[in-house]
Amino acid sequence: MEQRLQKIIADAGITSRRKAEELMLQGRVSVNGQVITQLGSKADVARDHVRVDGKLLRGPGRHIYLLLNKPVGYVSTVSDPERRPTVISLLRGVKERVYPVGRLDYHSSGLLLLTNDGALANLLMSRASAIPRTYHVKLEGRPEPSALAKLEQGIVLDGRRTAPARIRLLAEREKPWYEITLTEGRYHQVRRMFERLGQAVVKLKRVRIAFLSEEGLAPGHFRHLTAAEVNRLRNWKGVG
Numbered sequence: 001m002e003q004r005l006q007k008i009i010a011d012a013g014i015t016s017r018r019k020a021e022e023l024m025l026q027g028r029v030s031v032n033g034q035v036i037t038q039l040g041s042k043a044d045v046a047r048d049h050v051r052v053d054g055k056l057l058r059g060p061g062r063h064i065y066l067l068l069n070k071p072v073g074y075v076s077t078v079s080d081p082e083r084r085p086t087v088i089s090l091l092r093g094v095k096e097r098v099y100p101v102g103r104l105d106y107h108s109s110g111l112l113l114l115t116n117d118g119a120l121a122n123l124l125m126s127r128a129s130a131i132p133r134t135y136h137v138k139l140e141g142r143p144e145p146s147a148l149a150k151l152e153q154g155i156v157l158d159g160r161r162t163a164p165a166r167i168r169l170l171a172e173r174e175k176p177w178y179e180i181t182l183t184e185g186r187y188h189q190v191r192r193m194f195e196r197l198g199q200a201v202v203k204l205k206r207v208r209i210a211f212l213s214e215e216g217l218a219p220g221h222f223r224h225l226t227a228a229e230v231n232r233l234r235n236w237k238g239v240g
């Protein structure tokens with residue numbers, strides 16, 4: 001079956017479709033030995049030899065799906081120019097090249113999905129999927145309830161309104177803990193939302209992704225998702 005090259009590259013788990021287009025424009029993608037820079041070009045992975053940086057893409061191989069409980073002090077990228085430890089270094093015994101689905105900041109902890117299934121990763125990261133992610137945050141001080149209500153309704157970040165969020169108080173302290181559930185994952189979104197209220201986030205932990213929780217998963221440990229869990233994510237419609 002012929003498909004656009006950027007889709008083939010994204011589905012192989014190399015990178016997103018948009019980044020795949022950049023790779024093409026940079027002349028790093030070839031089909032049957034010929035460099036292809038035309039963005040609409042198609043190929044058939046089962047028949048053609050598609051290479052990125054000279055490396056042959058296999059047809060759809062074994063997809064794996066991992067749920068990691070990331071500790072503080074790891075970057076959620078495959079490599080780090082500052083040579084800080086990466087989440088990939090925690091995946092002992094995993095031979096496949098997997099990629100984090102979205103990011104958790106270096107100073108954040110909690111649940112992170114990793115996979116080599118580019119199609120599912122792109123689906124989960126798309127705004128349309130609206131997968132809820134729940135965080136526990138410790139704040140420097142106590143925001144006004146009316147200010148929290150505004151955050152829930154949505155505020156403008158980078159010129160675009162945030163989707164409705166749910167916030168509840170978990171522990172009433174001088175530095176209180178809140179739970180916040182978002183259905184989108186923008187850059188440093190939780191930290192930036194609370195900072196808008198003048199409250200710095202001093203701890204941030206992702207405790208749920210859709211129906212997946214950290215139950216039984218100690219910090220630094222990971223597990224494979226079951227086939228049923230993968231299907232549930234693939235068919236996510238906001239239930240469960």
Ligand code: URA
Pocket residue numbers: 103104105106108187188189190191192204
């Ligand atoms: N929002 C943030 O600000 N940081 C994270 O790590 C995750 C969500």
